[in-house]
Amino acid sequence: MKKLDTPQELDAWRESCKNELDHDRLRLRVCDGTGCRALGSQHVLTALRQAVNGNNVEIMTTGCPGFCEQGPLVTVDPQQIAYQQVTTKHVHKIISDTLGKGEVISELLYVDPSNGQPVTTESELPYYKSQMRRVTDLNGQIDPHQIEHYIAHKGYMALSKALYDMSPDGIIEEVIRSQLRGRGGAGFPTGVKWKFCRQSPGDEKYVICNADEGNPGAFTDRSLLEANPHRIIEGMIIGARGIGATEGFIYIRSEYPLAIENLNIALNQAREHGLLGKNILGSGFDFNIQLRLGAGAFVCGEETALMASIEGKPGEPRPRPPFPAQEGLWGKPSNINNVKSWASIPSIIANGAEWFAGVGTEKSKGTAMFSMVGKINNPGVVEVPIGISLRELIFDAGGGIPDGKSFKAVQFGGPLGGCIPAQYLDTPIDYESLTDLGATMGSGGLVVADESTCMVDLARYFMNFTQEESCGQCIPCRWGTKVMLDILTRICNGQGEKGDIETLEQLANTVKTASLCGLGQAAPNPVLSSLRHFRDEYEAHVYDKRCPSKVCWK
Amino acid sequence: MNHFSIQNIRTILNKHKDNKTPLLAVMEELQSYYGYLPREMLIMVSERLDVPLSQVHSVATFYHGFSLHPQGEHVIQACTGTACHVRGGIHVLDHLKTKLNIQAGETTSDLEYTLETINCLGACAVGPTVVTDGKYEGHMTTSKIDHLLEKIEQES
Ligand SMILES: Cc1cc2nc3c(=O)[nH]c(=O)nc-3n(C[C@H](O)[C@H](O)[C@H](O)COP(=O)(O)O)c2cc1C
Ligand code: FES
Numbered sequence: 001m002k003k004l005d006t007p008q009e010l011d012a013w014r015e016s017c018k019n020e021l022d023h024d025r026l027r028l029r030v031c032d033g034t035g036c037r038a039l040g041s042q043h044v045l046t047a048l049r050q051a052v053n054g055n056n057v058e059i060m061t062t063g064c065p066g067f068c069e070q071g072p073l074v075t076v077d078p079q080q081i082a083y084q085q086v087t088t089k090h091v092h093k094i095i096s097d098t099l100g101k102g103e104v105i106s107e108l109l110y111v112d113p114s115n116g117q118p119v120t121t122e123s124e125l126p127y128y129k130s131q132m133r134r135v136t137d138l139n140g141q142i143d144p145h146q147i148e149h150y151i152a153h154k155g156y157m158a159l160s161k162a163l164y165d166m167s168p169d170g171i172i173e174e175v176i177r178s179q180l181r182g183r184g185g186a187g188f189p190t191g192v193k194w195k196f197c198r199q200s201p202g203d204e205k206y207v208i209c210n211a212d213e214g215n216p217g218a219f220t221d222r223s224l225l226e227a228n229p230h231r232i233i234e235g236m237i238i239g240a241r242g243i244g245a246t247e248g249f250i251y252i253r254s255e256y257p258l259a260i261e262n263l264n265i266a267l268n269q270a271r272e273h274g275l276l277g278k279n280i281l282g283s284g285f286d287f288n289i290q291l292r293l294g295a296g297a298f299v300c301g302e303e304t305a306l307m308a309s310i311e312g313k314p315g316e317p318r319p320r321p322p323f324p325a326q327e328g329l330w331g332k333p334s335n336i337n338n339v340k341s342w343a344s345i346p347s348i349i350a351n352g353a354e355w356f357a358g359v360g361t362e363k364s365k366g367t368a369m370f371s372m373v374g375k376i377n378n379p380g381v382v383e384v385p386i387g388i389s390l391r392e393l394i395f396d397a398g399g400g401i402p403d404g405k406s407f408k409a410v411q412f413g414g415p416l417g418g419c420i421p422a423q424y425l426d427t428p429i430d431y432e433s434l435t436d437l438g439a440t441m442g443s444g445g446l447v448v449a450d451e452s453t454c455m456v457d458l459a460r461y462f463m464n465f466t467q468e469e470s471c472g473q474c475i476p477c478r479w480g481t482k483v484m485l486d487i488l489t490r491i492c493n494g495q496g497e498k499g500d501i502e503t504l505e506q507l508a509n510t511v512k513t514a515s516l517c518g519l520g521q522a523a524p525n526p527v528l529s530s531l532r533h534f535r536d537e538y539e540a541h542v543y544d545k546r547c548p549s550k551v552c553w554k
Numbered sequence: 555m556n557h558f559s560i561q562n563i564r565t566i567l568n569k570h571k572d573n574k575t576p577l578l579a580v581m582e583e584l585q586s587y588y589g590y591l592p593r594e595m596l597i598m599v600s601e602r603l604d605v606p607l608s609q610v611h612s613v614a615t616f617y618h619g620f621s622l623h624p625q626g627e628h629v630i631q632a633c634t635g636t637a638c639h640v641r642g643g644i645h646v647l648d649h650l651k652t653k654l655n656i657q658a659g660e661t662t663s664d665l666e667y668t669l670e671t672i673n674c675l676g677a678c679a680v681g682p683t684v685v686t687d688g689k690y691e692g693h694m695t696t697s698k699i700d701h702l703l704e705k706i707e708q709e710s
Binding site: 034035037038039068069071072095144213214215216217218219220254255256259289290292293295296297298309311312314315316330371373374375376379380411414420447449453458461465466471 | 571573575576577578579581582585603607612616617618619624634635636637638639640641672673674675676677678679680681683688690691692693695
């Protein structure tokens with residue numbers, strides 16, 4: 001393939017890619033994401049390939065569309081018949097009945113738990129109906145290993161616009177006007193951060209994609225990285241152009257081998273086609289991206305620790321200021337954003353800031369991705385407009401609580417976040433409302449708790465996690481989390497004493513204010529928020545020697 | 555078992571020659587090649603990259619992904635992430651400990667098995683998740699563990 005030298009060549013290629021990707025074609029789309037693989041999708045894939053051998057049926061492997069619980073997923077196009085929990089023993093029936101005779105196999109359809117009715121097509125699944133998929137629209141629809149699929153769906157069009165029709169300042173202005181806020185945790189306005197970095201003196205600048213996704217039980221970034229890596233890459237190139245960076249890094253956790261594989265393939269394809277590297281699309285702009293793998297340390301998700309890790313050092317955070325925009329990687333101005341933030345950029349540039357800000361609340365615009373796990377009917381990844389209520393998120397998209405149990409709380413932001421109890425189900429989900437309730441948007445990882453979940457045990461679990469992951473540099477975090485864990489462990493073992501709750505509270509506040517980095521400053525959050533909303537559960541453990549949810553003891 | 559060689563280290567260093575600070579990347583390759591970081595190799599890395607051995611050692615001990623001891627023939631990783639935890643992942647881990655008669659982070663004395671815990675593998679929606687020699691298995695139960703171990707025994 002010859003490198004693309006002009007925007008016109010990209011347009012021409014897009015037309016030919018569109019023709020290739022004929023939408024009326026008989027096609028089996030098989031999810032090849034981490035979730036489906038763990039449920040045996042690769043055996044299904046092999047069997048399907050053998051069975052259709054020679055027939056005029058295309059088999060397309062896709063990334064994760066988010067509906068993991070129901071995997072392995074196989075979708076039959078052009079009708080979009082959505083089969084769930086497919087195993088090798090269903091393969092022949094799919095070929096003979098659905099492909100051969102056009103019959104739908106009812107036992108493979110999803111049954112809507114709210115009315116007991118089977119759902120035939122993908123777009124009718126209640127799971128997708130309640131979503132607004134802007135960043136994730138192509139997840140599950142394209143093969144992430146084929147750049148042609150992304151190109152056919154307007155891929156790299158925003159980059160072409162940014163390079164040829166916009167100035168670097170214009171790019172940054174557009175992102176500022178969209179009011180996009182960082183999707184990695186703190187929710188800082190992305191465009192403003194870019195501007196700081198652009199204005200920092202120096203010719204050598206870096207952009208970084210934070211793909212460390214360390215929150216255990218969160219997987220929004222994974223699903224994007226696996227299912228549509230080109231969108232993240234395109235966002236980074238546009239950002240680099242705006243900021244004036246010449247080199248980019250994607251720091252990805254090594255626990256995501258499939259995401260790493262797909263990213264590597266995508267980066268090579270982008271380079272081969274002149275979309276990355278020297279003289280991108282003939283515009284004279286040079287920019288390259290390298291991959292860096294994490295080595296299993298949660299704290300490396302913190303931006304200064306992450307940069308230390310790229311520099312080949314232990315991932316120890318340092319105080320800010322100086323902020324990365326002033327002194328980042330190797331002391332040069334650097335800009336770091338989460339995977340979802342980067343992936344939001346191409347559509348902001350392509351459709352304009354107003355389009356992006358057309359959904360959301362006053363201070364939080366756009367859509368947000370959430371991964372939902374725990375006591376919920378449809379664990380998986382969803383994308384919804386910011387500002388919908390918790391009730392809509394958990395009961396419509398998430399399908400509600402299994403086994404007729406009642407909803408107790410939802411944990412936002414994992415070990416650094418907090419919980420929101422049932423009485424706030426109608427709260428709109430945005431950065432401010434969640435913070436007011438003692439939780440945080442975090443990076444979109446949600447854990448749903450029902451009546452059989454013990455909130456004290458959950459707080460102990462998170463404290464155990466942060467205590468193990470503390471880098472140990474500062475004493476409040478190193479020792480504070482340890483002593484807090486000891487108290488929580490005692491309480492959960494039925495050995496809580498009078499005064500424990502108060503000591504816990506006091507310590508939590510000290511660790512929060514005195515720690516060096518975001519890890520220690522946020523580690524007490526699960527304890528403080530569960531104390532705020534579920535103090536009675538702590539008191540039952542300590543004073544009545546009773547675990548109300550019967551988790552710690554019967 | 556892979557044997558140490560100066561040739562390997564040359565190949566690995568060469569692969570990362572464009573990396574300004576290749577220490578971590580080189581150590582990750584060694585870890586995945588040998589299953590641990592052999593002492594001789596760390597000394598060689600320190601000399602060839604001109605990084606003090608003390609820094610090499612601090613990197614080796616800071617990250618959970620590195621091990622200074624040889625690993626077993628089969629590596630079993632049980633997820634202890636939140637999603638797997640609330641789905642009873644701890645019972646799966648306990649069962650593995652009992653069956654293999656080792657603690658997490660240990661290797662059986664015959665060097666057959668290493669048991670590790672891991673904080674989330676991204677397959678949370680289908681947890682409890684266990685990875686055996688790189689292969690993901692979802693919806694794990696104690697009886698599925700028995701089955702899995704039997705299969706490994708039969709195949710080896
Ligand atoms: C302990 C700790 C862990 C973090 N882990 C992540 C992470 O895994 N992914 C991420 O994007 N941000 C993480 N952050 C936030 C980053 O420091 C940083 O704010 C973020 O990458 C900025 O990107 P954004 O502006 O696009 O949100 C973490 C912060 C702390 C304190
Ligand atoms: S929590 Fe176990 S795979 Fe994510």
